[in-house]
Amino acid sequence: MRVDLFDFDLPPERIALRPVEPREAARLLVVRPGMAPELEDRHVGDLPQLLAPGDALVVNDTRVLPARLDGIRSRAGGSDVRVEAMLHKRLGADSWLALARPGKRLASGDVILFRSEDGAATLAATIVAKGEGGEVTLRFEAAGAALDEAVAHVGHMPLPPYIAARRAEDAQDRADYQTMFATAEGSVAAPTAGLHFTPTLTDCLTQRGVELHRVTLHVGAGTFLPVKAEDTAGHRMHAEWGEVSAATAEALNAVKARGGRVVTVGSTATRLIESAAVSGRLAAWQGETDIFITPGYRFRFIDAMMTNFHLPRSTLVMLVAALVGHETQKRAYAHAIDAGYRFYSYGDACLLFPERSR
Numbered sequence: 192m193r194v195d196l197f198d199f200d201l202p203p204e205r206i207a208l209r210p211v212e213p214r215e216a217a218r219l220l221v222v223r224p225g226m227a228p229e230l231e232d233r234h235v236g237d238l239p240q241l242l243a244p245g246d247a248l249v250v251n252d253t254r255v256l257p258a259r260l261d262g263i264r265s266r267a268g269g270s271d272v273r274v275e276a277m278l279h280k281r282l283g284a285d286s287w288l289a290l291a292r293p294g295k296r297l298a299s300g301d302v303i304l305f306r307s308e309d310g311a312a313t314l315a316a317t318i319v320a321k322g323e324g325g326e327v328t329l330r331f332e333a334a335g336a337a338l339d340e341a342v343a344h345v346g347h348m349p350l351p352p353y354i355a356a357r358r359a360e361d362a363q364d365r366a367d368y369q370t371m372f373a374t375a376e377g378s379v380a381a382p383t384a385g386l387h388f389t390p391t392l393t394d395c396l397t398q399r400g401v402e403l404h405r406v407t408l409h410v411g412a413g414t415f416l417p418v419k420a421e422d423t424a425g426h427r428m429h430a431e432w433g434e435v436s437a438a439t440a441e442a443l444n445a446v447k448a449r450g451g452r453v454v455t456v457g458s459t460a461t462r463l464i465e466s467a468a469v470s471g472r473l474a475a476w477q478g479e480t481d482i483f484i485t486p487g488y489r490f491r492f493i494d495a496m497m498t499n500f501h502l503p504r505s506t507l508v509m510l511v512a513a514l515v516g517h518e519t520q521k522r523a524y525a526h527a528i529d530a531g532y533r534f535y536s537y538g539d540a541c542l543l544f545p546e547r548s549r
Contacts, residue, residue, distance in 0.1 A: 192423050192486060197512065198503045199524055206353055207533035210367055215392040218539040219497075220527055224519045225547040230526050235387045235540055236395075238497075244400030245451035247443060248497075251382035251459045252405040254373035257346030257365075260289075260314070262305035264297060272296050274303050276316075276329065277349060278342070279379050279412035285334035286319070290412055294325030303329070305345045312344035339376070349379045349412075351536050353502075367537070377409035377432070383499045383536045384457035402451075404442055408433035408459040408480075418504050428483040428506065433463040437475035443492075444473050452494035454542075458507050461496050468492035484510045486517050495544045500527055500534040516546045 211217050215236040223229055233241065242248075258278040263271050274297065280288040291297055299321055305314045320328035333341050348364045370385035371393075393403060413429025420426045443453055443464075455461040462484065467476035468491035483506060496514055501507035512520040523541065532539045 192509075194418050194421055194423060194426075194504055196517070197505070197508050199521070199528075201503065201528065201534060205528060205532070205534045205538075206357070207535060207538035208354055208358055209363075210386060210537045211533075213391070214387050214389050217387050218532055220523060220532060220539070220541040221544075222515050222519060222523045222541055223544045224515050229519065230523060232530065233542075236392060238392065238542075239395045239399040239401065241542060242396070242399065242401045242454065243452070245402075245446065245449060246400075246454060247402040247404055247446040247451060248396065248454050248456055249404050249406055249439075249443065249460045249464060249493075250370070250372045250385050250388070250456045251408050251463075252370075252372040252374050253378040253382060253407055253409050253459070254376040255348065255368055255378045255381050255410075256376060257343055257348055258379040259347040259349045259360075260305040260342070260345055261308075261347070262303045262316075264301050264303050266298075266301055276303070276305070276327070277379060277412055278329075278346075281377070282328065285332075285338060286328060286330050289327055289329050290325050291318075291327045292325060294321075294327070297321065297327060307345045308347075312341070314338075314341045314345045351380065353535055354537065372405060375407045375409075377407075379412050380410040381536060382408070382410060382457040382459045384497050384540055386537070387540055388456075402442070402446065404439050406433065406435050406439060406460055406463050408463045410459055417502075418506060418509075423483075423485045423509065426483065426506070428481040430479040430481040431459075431462075432479050433459075433466070434477040435463060435467045435473065435475060440467065440473040440475050447471075447492075453492060454495045454497060455493050456497050458496075458498055458501075458510050461493055461498075461510065464492055465490065484513045486513045488513045490514065490545065495542065497540055497542050499536065499538055499540050500524065500532060502535070511541075511543060514545050515543050519546070 219233045221231040260276045276289040276291045278287045301318045316329040316331045466480040
């Protein structure tokens, strides 16, 4: 499909710069294609009433790293250069792939000294390889748990570009940009649909008889990359590491067998579950997935998805269109804009049910 078919105009004031409090007070657009009403304005706190006993929610338990590092490149005989590096894939105990700026002024062998904002903590790394588009391989002076601790002191939360361009990251983001499920460290972006959940909401869901199961998919920096191809067939999807445990696969298969619905929380959980599903059943799975879901895709396992509102021309809005239908997706987004919904990572959410033909 043509990528421009997934374009739309979003007023800048619709981009949320902070989450609402409490989290479950965020608005929730319920989308039921082919039913009346097709679009229903609710709140995230209404989820227990929108789901049925025996249904299951699947959340992503990845934890966001403070993956944005600011530093100075030093080179013998050369001038110092300020560098920003975004870690996005761990290669070993002491090595990471990173997207670095300004990439053109960096070379293999350069040493970068990263500092915390107050200057109290430092961390040195050497560029051992350089790829395309500003990608570099960094080998740090620390390794393993010591490196993780150093990054935690030196790094900044990697706020999405549409937030970072309008305000600076601050201490509040350390809490705001993590879900309550975050335990498996490894993401450079939050699985944002999960940001709406609180202990109060999960308690209400449990009392309703709705199960909650965890999977892990580490979100990479590629989630923010625009689709530059003119047609979806020309886009190469970024790969992300994920895992579905045998226990989770067994539990979700049991939910389906007794007639319950599997509702994924976020595009990350959706892509992972669909990667692990074979012939209508879910299997234990571990590895990298680059699944690209666009209209025409036949969903293998999920019954509904909760997600935030996504960027124009993004792979995520294409996934939404694949589930509810392209025309329904366009109507839903137009309604959300007109009705004042808040968009993107800190914004409101939607609960999407598939086209009735599925």
